[in-house]
Amino acid sequence: MWVYRLKGTAEALEALLPELFERGARGVWEREGEVWAYFPAPLDLPFGGVWEEVPEEDWLEAWRRDLRPALAPPFVVLAPWHAWEGPEIPLVIEPGMAFGTGHHETTRLALRALARHLRPGEKVLDLGTGSGILAIAAEKLGGKALGVDIDPTVLPQAEANAQRNGVRPRFLEGSLEAALPQGPFDLLVANLYAELHAELAPRYAEALAPGGRALLTGILKERAPGVREALAGAGFRPLEEEAEGEWVLLAYGR
Ligand code: SAM
Numbered sequence: 001m002w003v004y005r006l007k008g009t010a011e012a013l014e015a016l017l018p019e020l021f022e023r024g025a026r027g028v029w030e031r032e033g034e035v036w037a038y039f040p041a042p043l044d045l046p047f048g049g050v051w052e053e054v055p056e057e058d059w060l061e062a063w064r065r066d067l068r069p070a071l072a073p074p075f076v077v078l079a080p081w082h083a084w085e086g087p088e089i090p091l092v093i094e095p096g097m098a099f100g101t102g103h104h105e106t107t108r109l110a111l112r113a114l115a116r117h118l119r120p121g122e123k124v125l126d127l128g129t130g131s132g133i134l135a136i137a138a139e140k141l142g143g144k145a146l147g148v149d150i151d152p153t154v155l156p157q158a159e160a161n162a163q164r165n166g167v168r169p170r171f172l173e174g175s176l177e178a179a180l181p182q183g184p185f186d187l188l189v190a191n192l193y194a195e196l197h198a199e200l201a202p203r204y205a206e207a208l209a210p211g212g213r214a215l216l217t218g219i220l221k222e223r224a225p226g227v228r229e230a231l232a233g234a235g236f237r238p239l240e241e242e243a244e245g246e247w248v249l250l251a252y253g254r
Contacts, residue, residue: 019047071088099154218247221243
């Protein structure tokens with residue numbers, strides 16, 4: 001592993017961080033007046049930093065040490081090596097390639113919304129399950145969850161995470177078509193993106209039982225109007241909205 005060392009704080013260099021990730025950085029950490037960006041191999045970067053080769057374990061250890069529990073009340077998302085004493089409901093998620101470690105605003109918005117909307121015993125569809133985190137949270141709240149994802153590589157990770165948490169949601173490869181025969185659902189939770197929600201809005205209505213609710217996130221604030229319009233067009237009524245940073249969650253009922 002190689003580290004690209006830049007003079008300055010993470011705050012001062014904030015504008016550069018997305019560029020470093022776009023060019024393949026695996027992680028970026030602040031170290032005593034410097035920012036260290038880890039890459040699998042050195043490359044030509046125009047930002048005035050210096051390259052240094054570091055042992056693989058150093059990088060992994062720094063990454064594990066810096067990964068913090070993520071609070072999304074009533075949940076806390078923990079890596080398997082975290083200890084937690086608080087009253088929150090723990091969700092133990094192995095950080096891997098699948099999205100959904102609780103460190104993104106949209107996952108936290110969805111977790112909090114699940115806790116507000118899910119009643120025990122309800123059938124939940126987690127569309128785009130990734131690490132399985134939302135299906136696992138739904139089960140912990142007493143729901144019966146099905147998680148689907150078009151990416152088959154995430155499903156073994158979702159299964160393993162469910163086992164870690166002692167719950168048994170079902171996971172299937174695919175999208176709404178795979179889930180529809182298992183419906184109708186009382187609650188749909190989906191952390192995707194605005195344009196896809198707008199396109200799928202009429203199918204969301206098909207997936208939900210009368211009185212069902214859709215909790216939709218992955219939506220940048222400025223893209224929310226298109227999703228609201230599509231949901232209204234599909235016969236949904238607005239229930240509530242919550243924002244974190246530049247992201248929003250829309251809750252609609254049918
Ligand atoms: N649910 C997790 C969370 O909230 O943290 C993961 C969300 S991640 C942003 C989106 C996931 O949706 C990815 O795992 C991706 O493979 C999956 N996905 C993207 N398009 C999809 C589609 N049309 N149908 C089902 N899953 C999809």
